[in-house]
Amino acid sequence: MTRRLPKKDVVVVGLGWTGSILAHELCLAGLDVVALERGPWRDTATDFNIGTAPDELRYAVRQDIFLRPAQETLTVRNKPDQLALPIRKWGSFLPGNGVGGAGVHWNGQTWRFLPEDFILNSHLTQRYGEGLLPENHMIQDWGVTYQELEPYYDRFEKIAGISGKAGNLNGQKQDGGNFFEGPRSAEYPTPAMTQGYAQQLFTDAAKRMNLHPFPRPSANLSAAYTNPYGMRMAPCTYCGFCEWFGCANYSKSSPQTCVLPALMRQPNFSLRTLAQVTKINLTPDRKHATGVTYVDAQGRGDRAAGRPRAGLRLRAVQRAAAAALRHRPALRPCHGRGRGGQELRLSEQRQRHGLFRRRRADQPLRRRRLARRRAGRLQRRQFRPCAARLRGRRLDHLRPYQWPPDQLPAGAAGHAALGLGLEEGESRRPTTTSPPSAPGQRDELSRQLSGPRSHLQGSPRPAADADDLRLQAERG
Amino acid sequence: VKQEGVLPVSKRRRLLAATALAVLTPYGAPIEAAPGLPWSPNEAYPPAPARPGPWLYFTAEEAATVEAIVDRLIPADDLSPGGKEAGCAVFIDRQLTGPYGTHEWLYMQGPFPENPLPSQGLQSPLTPRQQYRLGLAALGEHCRANFGGRNFPQLGAAEQDKVLTDLEKGDLRLTGFSGQMLFNTLLANTMEGFFADPIYGGNKDMCGWKLVGFPGTRYDFRDVIANPNRPYTMPPVSIQGRPDWNRTAG
Numbered sequence: 001m002t003r004r005l006p007k008k009d010v011v012v013v014g015l016g017w018t019g020s021i022l023a024h025e026l027c028l029a030g031l032d033v034v035a036l037e038r039g040p041w042r043d044t045a046t047d048f049n050i051g052t053a054p055d056e057l058r059y060a061v062r063q064d065i066f067l068r069p070a071q072e073t074l075t076v077r078n079k080p081d082q083l084a085l086p087i088r089k090w091g092s093f094l095p096g097n098g099v100g101g102a103g104v105h106w107n108g109q110t111w112r113f114l115p116e117d118f119i120l121n122s123h124l125t126q127r128y129g130e131g132l133l134p135e136n137h138m139i140q141d142w143g144v145t146y147q148e149l150e151p152y153y154d155r156f157e158k159i160a161g162i163s164g165k166a167g168n169l170n171g172q173k174q175d176g177g178n179f180f181e182g183p184r185s186a187e188y189p190t191p192a193m194t195q196g197y198a199q200q201l202f203t204d205a206a207k208r209m210n211l212h213p214f215p216r217p218s219a220n221l222s223a224a225y226t227n228p229y230g231m232r233m234a235p236c237t238y239c240g241f242c243e244w245f246g247c248a249n250y251s252k253s254s255p256q257t258c259v260l261p262a263l264m265r266q267p268n269f270s271l272r273t274l275a276q277v278t279k280i281n282l283t284p285d286r287k288h289a290t291g292v293t294y295v296d297a298q299g300r301g302d303r304a305a306g307r308p309r310a311g312l313r314l315r316a317v318q319r320a321a322a323a324a325l326r327h328r329p330a331l332r333p334c335h336g337r338g339r340g341g342q343e344l345r346l347s348e349q350r351q352r353h354g355l356f357r358r359r360r361a362d363q364p365l366r367r368r369r370l371a372r373r374r375a376g377r378l379q380r381r382q383f384r385p386c387a388a389r390l391r392g393r394r395l396d397h398l399r400p401y402q403w404p405p406d407q408l409p410a411g412a413a414g415h416a417a418l419g420l421g422l423e424e425g426e427s428r429r430p431t432t433t434s435p436p437s438a439p440g441q442r443d444e445l446s447r448q449l450s451g452p453r454s455h456l457q458g459s460p461r462p463a464a465d466a467d468d469l470r471l472q473a474e475r476g
Numbered sequence: 477v478k479q480e481g482v483l484p485v486s487k488r489r490r491l492l493a494a495t496a497l498a499v500l501t502p503y504g505a506p507i508e509a510a511p512g513l514p515w516s517p518n519e520a521y522p523p524a525p526a527r528p529g530p531w532l533y534f535t536a537e538e539a540a541t542v543e544a545i546v547d548r549l550i551p552a553d554d555l556s557p558g559g560k561e562a563g564c565a566v567f568i569d570r571q572l573t574g575p576y577g578t579h580e581w582l583y584m585q586g587p588f589p590e591n592p593l594p595s596q597g598l599q600s601p602l603t604p605r606q607q608y609r610l611g612l613a614a615l616g617e618h619c620r621a622n623f624g625g626r627n628f629p630q631l632g633a634a635e636q637d638k639v640l641t642d643l644e645k646g647d648l649r650l651t652g653f654s655g656q657m658l659f660n661t662l663l664a665n666t667m668e669g670f671f672a673d674p675i676y677g678g679n680k681d682m683c684g685w686k687l688v689g690f691p692g693t694r695y696d697f698r699d700v701i702a703n704p705n706r707p708y709t710m711p712p713v714s715i716q717g718r719p720d721w722n723r724t725a726g
Contacts, residue, residue, distance in 0.1 A: 041507045041514050049520040052715055054693040057672035058523055062576060069583035078595060088583045088598045197704035239695035249695065264513050274506035297506045 002293070008034045008270075011292055013277045016101020020255040020263055021159065024229065027266040036275040036294050038072070039098030044256050048104075048246030060244040065105055066090055067097035072276070094244070099273065100255040107243035108219035108252050110162045112153050115146035115182040146182045154185050157217075160253035161225040161233050164188035164217030178214045193222045193236065219253035229262040272296070525716065526570040526677030533572040533605065534565075537627070538612045542568060544629040546666045548636050556687045557680065559666055567669030567678030568608075577605045604661060611658035614650035615639075675715045685712040 009031040012019045023033045042048075042065070058064045067073075069088055077084040096102030116123040119141045124132055133139055166187045167177025192215035195203060199215075206213040220236040227233070236251040250257050263269055274297040281290045507514045531539050546559030546568075556562070575581055584601065592599035602610070619628045623635065631639065642648035643659040650658070669678030671685070673693070679685065685692050692712035700708060711718065 043513065043515055046515060046519045047521060049522070050695060051693070052520065052522045054695055055523065055673055055715065057668055057676060061668060061672075063581070068581040070581050073583045076596070078593075082593065083589060085587070085589065085592055085596045085599060086583050086585075088579075091597050194701045196701060200704060235698075237696040237698055238701050239697060241695070261513060270508070272506065272508050 005034075007291075008032045010034070011036065013292060014038070014101060015099045015255065015260075015271065016096055017103040017255055017259075019101070020099075020259040021156075023269060024259055024263040024266065027263065027269045030268070032268045033266075033270075035269070035271045036277055036292065037099050037271065037273045038276040039067070039096075039273065041271075041273050042098045042100055042104060042246070042256065043260070044246065044248065044250060048248045048256075050248035053245055053248040054239060054241040056241075059105070059241075059246075063090060063094070063244075065096075065098065065246060066102075067095040071097070099260065099271070100246075103254045104246045104256065105244050106219070106252075106254075110157070110160065110164070110217045110219045110253075112181060112184075113146065114180070118142045118144060118146050118149070150182070150185055155228075158189050159227050159229065159258055160219050161189050161221050161227055161258070162217050162219055162253065163190040163193050163222040165192045165215055167212075167214060176214060178217075179212050188217060189227075190221050190223045190225050193218055193220060194238075196238075220247075221251050221253070227258055229259060231258050231261060233257055523673075523675055523715070524574075525675045526566065528566075531569050533577065534569050534608070537616065538608065539565060539569065540629045541612050541616065541627065542608075542662070544631075544636060545640065545662055546669070548633065548640055549663060549666045550670055556683050559670060561680065562670050562683050563674075563678040563680045564666045564669035567672065567676055568665045570677045571665065571668075572605050572608060577603065579603045600657065602657075604665075607657060607661050611650070611653050611655075611661070614653040615643075615655075615658065618648065618650055673715050679714075681719065682712045682714055 010023075010026050010033045012023045012026075012033060012035040015023070015035045015037040019035060019037075023035050026033050047065070053059075067090075069086070069090065073087050075084040075086050094102065094105065096104055098104070121133075121140045124139070165177040166174050166181075166184050167179045168174065168181050168183050169187065170185065171183045173179055195215055203213045220242060221233050223235050225233045232250075233253070234250045237249055239249070241247075242252060247254065247257070264271070272294075275294045276296075277292045277294040279293040281293060282288065283290055534542060543560045543565040546562075546564035548559075550556075550559035550562065550564070552558030552561065559565070571577060582598070584603070586601070588599060588601045600607075616627055619626060619631065619639065623631055628636065628639065639648065640659065643655040644663075646656045648655045669676070670683075671688075671690075672679055674680060674682060682692060684690075689708065690712060691708065691710055692714050694710065694713055700706075711720075
């Protein structure tokens with residue numbers, strides 16, 4: 001039985017980063033907002049208690065706080081001739097569930113896109129000529145430029161308190177920051193995090209080669225901070241339980257730490273949890289949304305209706321991208337119809353594990369890192385009898401399909417030609433290469449650092465092999 | 477355009493949407509909050525500790541086999557106790573009685589095609605409980621047929637290693653069950669048991685953490701970051717603390 005709920009100005013579907021900031025800004029603008037969230041309520045003190053939050057089995061392995069695929073999942077295939085099958089357990093990407101969404105368990109790397117990313121089609125055409133991109137490619141300009149978005153990047157960084165070092169302030173290069181970034185109007189709200197010992201070694205080596213290493217911008221805060229909404233955050237304690245975990249310490253930027261306490265106090269805001277939206281209702285001409293239909297925990301159908309107002313006919317219905325693919329009528333027609341998800345790329349990240357044999361003093365720290373980052377992977381010398389059996393094994397992570405070079409789809413070829421994409425899930429893949437010996441280590445590092453560093457490599461690089469040592473400008 | 481072998485979009489949508497109705501209830505009551513934080517003092521959701529006691533899922537025979545296997549995967553040596561003493565079998569037994577045992581949180585409806593791609597991850601309809609029950613039965617049958625009526629625990633260490641190695645490589649074909657699946661599940665769960673927090677029944681006395689120098693649930697490492705390249709000497713701590721903390725009582 002469908003109930004009709006009182007009309008509101010705005011229905012926000014999904015109360016993660018985007019939903020919570022949007023809801024808060026709309027409330028501040030005086031609109032009545034209701035948020036519908038498919039998962040449960042979550043807050044730091046209750047759900048990420050410091051006594052129980054650092055639990056690798058519960059959160060990283062059993063995936064307690066991610067969207068449970070039993071509730072909702074996706075079907076996936078890597079090529080059109082494959083059978084699309086449901087993702088039964090998350091692997092390459094981890095959708096959030098509950099208030100805070102994936103902003104609860106994200107890692108906190110907070111890059112801006114480069115100015116060229118917004119005008120990629122014209123940038124590439126202008127720089128390399130018409131012939132570079134294959135026919136029917138999906139690369140296009142975004143219709144919004146970096147310069148237009150810069151104030152909003154800045155605003156978000158201030159809301160989240162991002163820690164980092166600017167490399168380009170209003171066009172002026174800054175020592176110690178990322179020279180390659182677009183011009184920033186302001187320094188990061190908090191200084192970059194203290195770099196660990198391994199990072200220090202790397203930084204020193206890179207500097208000796210006249211390179212410009214810089215700390216990654218992070219949503220893990222280096223210092224106490226109060227954001228524009230009045231939310232107070234504490235300095236990070238470097239515990240390492242970041243991605244896959246909720247932060248118990250109020251140190252990782254999330255809707256919980258940065259927005260929700262302010263939002264929940266807004267008199268014109270209300271929230272319904274365990275409310276799974278199944279449909280966006282449209283006007284007869286299908287040009288505007290009038291509200292949504294959702295199912296609550298008792299299986300009742302409810303309709304949260306919007307109140308049509310002059311100039312605002314629920315254009316602000318906001319939803320996660322994956323769900324949006326199933327509700328195309330609500331979206332503006334876009335280039336390349338029916339290819340939703342084809343260009344899905346996950347965060348690309350390059351990792352290289354090395355063993356510094358001559359640095360013995362740091363062994364316990366190194367061991368701890370190994371234990372944490374290679375959860376479940378055991379060292380040969382510790383388990384001699386069954387070493388072969390144990391090394392490099394991994395749980396049932398969904399691995400990315402690796403395209404044979406001659407079968408690259410149009411869009412992927414473009415990405416591969418740029419040295420972008422196709423490495424989805426790489427950061428979670430086990431690295432089973434044996435560590436280079438100490439003298440070789442240095443040579444190898446020099447070779448890598450003096451090799452071609454441009455991310456415009458020119459040749460397709462389809463396989464995301466752990467052996468690919470090239471150090472690239474990392475993209476979070 | 478209709479693709480061969482691909483469910484029509486509408487069918488797929490129905491398939492996925494159908495589950496949304498049924499499974500929205502594992503989180504307790506929904507919240508309809510406005511305005512104010514829906515929060516109660518002293519509320520938290522700790523994990524349920526594994527209690528000592530009889531096997532909760534395994535039969536005695538299954539338990540003996542699992543104990544023998546975890547002790548071959550992680551044999552006792554001068555660095556650490558073996559898998560059995562570390563509690564790996566208890567850990568697996570307790571896990572099988574929780575949501576993991578039935579894959580309660582995972583998508584477990586069809587279709588289950590015969591030959592999914594490795595890149596499509598978990599695609600078996602068998603829950604971990606079923607994998608252990610069927611897999612261990614098939615393994616026992618194989619051992620009795622090939623080793624003169626003896627079960628796995630009665631085999632010598634070399635014979636056990638041979639069986640496990642063949643299982644892993646897929647050389648050993650069990651009747652009605654994938655030996656590789658059994659091996660992979662056992663291996664993954666054994667490692668989990670050896671390294672997960674002791675609250676779940678394994679990693680006894682934090683032996684796995686002591687072995688690799690993992691500090692456990694400690695969370696403040698600012699002093700470590702401030703003093704790079706120094707040995708880390710603090711003992712590990714689990715969710716339930718450390719044994720030392722309890723000895724002074726009484």
